[in-house]
Amino acid sequence: MASWPTERTRVRRKSDRGSYDRGTINRILDEVLTCHVGFVTDGQPYVVPTVHARDRERLYFHGSLANRMLNALAKGAPCCVTVTQVDGVILARSARKHSLNYRSVMVLGVATEVIDPEQKIGALRCIVEHMVPGRTADVGEASEHDLASTAVLTLPIDEASAKVREGGPSDSADEHTGHIWAGQLPLALTPSAPIADAPADKEIAVPGYLKQWRTGLRSQPRD
């Protein structure tokens, strides 16, 4: 692990919101369902959403959403993986101070494609477990066919920073006259009732791990 922060990951704007704490970074990476991968092709940046998962000091993410991404990154091009969860809307007393509560992590580095079959099976297991903890016990590991038809990329979590905004509006009631309600509207990515796929699925009990699926439960401390 490189010493954090590097010049590139140092949080410059509103630096009181910046964090380089390993635990904070890992919790955000583990809890947030998706990431946005940034890469450059012919001088043009692209930002592609995909699913990621963390395994200790390493990120895995699906390369299959964009061959363009795979082609660019397989050449050893630098990339940026950013993970963001919105936690609320801040209703301030002035227009300018309206904002969002959020937790975000940025990881910089060079991604490589996972080729080794053992590592790739483990990476796909991580990604499935990231989406639905407990699911692997039902569906098993990826098959050889799965490996051939799916691309997985990996990025070491060496150069990373977190940025968190929490709490209420940053302008105080003292600064403003009038009676404008100020506060926050908490937001969370919330599940509703599971929908069975085929008639046969309706005959099967909804798995216990799915009933327990919650953003919060998905963020239990891990290695």
Place this chain on the structure above:
Amino acid sequence: MASWPTERTRVRRKSDRGSYDRGTINRILDEVLTCHVGFVTDGQPYVVPTVHARDRERLYFHGSLANRMLNALAKGAPCCVTVTQVDGVILARSARKHSLNYRSVMVLGVATEVIDPEQKIGALRCIVEHMVPGRTADVGEASEHDLASTAVLTLPIDEASAKVREGGPSDSADEHTGHIWAGQLPLALTPSAPIADAPADKEIAVPGYLKQWRTGLRSQPRD
């Protein structure tokens, strides 16, 4: 408006999920709360989350989250703004087919800083109304002080594509034996009860527009 899709925005992977329909693109841009902005500095891509808003054929977004972004983009560098909403987790019968339902839009182009005071006031109004429709009636327009202390960038929506995944798992029950429950877990960014900031705010009724705040309501058709 350039003809869509361009070679750069054509959806290559799973092209049945791609869309260049103006209405689809606008609805996603209007409903999703945040965007991820990709830009390049010294060959390194960065992906920064921020708040955006659409005004007809133009995107506005806060430049204040990262001076690095403002500096890079003010020089006329190409950027990519990607907006993504996760709508559910797909529990398939095989590990590989696990996926997410989502709606995403990618806009490519060259962003510029908004300097004209009239346009900037309008842009900030759009951004506040994007977060909380109806709020401007309470807090008013941005002041001169607001303009001086906030950077806003704009990007024409000329080169854009949408990608949507919806429905259930893509592997059918026929392909698999065993009794694995398959289906989807719908997800939505859902508000909970508003939290008043100061004691004085508790004396003020929660605004009606906040009680009506819902992802769905925020996505009423607009120009």
